Amino acid sequence: MQLFIGNKNYSSWSLRAWLMLAKSGVNFSEVKLTLDTPEFYKRLESVTPTLKVPTLIDNEIAVWDSLAICEYINDAYMSGAGWPSEQLMRAKARALACEMHSGFNGIRNEMPMNIRATRYVELSEQAKKDITRIEQIWCDQMQKFAGQGDWLFGSWSIVDAMFAPVALRFKTYGITLNEDASRYMETVLNCSDLQCWIADALKETDIVAIDEAGKERES
16 A cells, blocks of 8 residues: 655645554555655556545545545445544534535635744734634533544544644644643644654655745744
């Protein structure tokens, strides 16, 4: 099984799929490509019609899109354990994952993932609304599952993979959250699998100019 990903410093969608595979325990190899280069697109020509990462190749099966990869791994290798077992909670987890997948364009556009950086950006009202909504989600879930685990639904699930890059963004741009949301953010940032990804990102030297937003701030 191969997972094609972009630079670990910048590629938030690659991180989501990679975390799912890391948490699943499935054996896989990663193929890291440098974003925004001719070689990137040439290598993907025979892999995915979208010419985007992440893309998963499992024998004859090709799956692109982070959430689709998470669902495939969940179905094929985890017997559904990637989502909460109770139907009501599973439905809510899927809704939150899809909300992250399709929304929050303010922070997506203004706060690109950049693990190596500590930056300040002047946020639009839309980005501020996105942050407020994410803080509400994290806070509500931490309160609802208090004492049952440190993830959004107690135990780790796909929705946590979807929100992981947001925690990294908030760290990079110095976003202050309330106590419960901050507790969740610390859980994400301290995750051993995520720490492995971060360690690799910090070793990279490639620069993707479009993702170098903001100005330097004190860490």
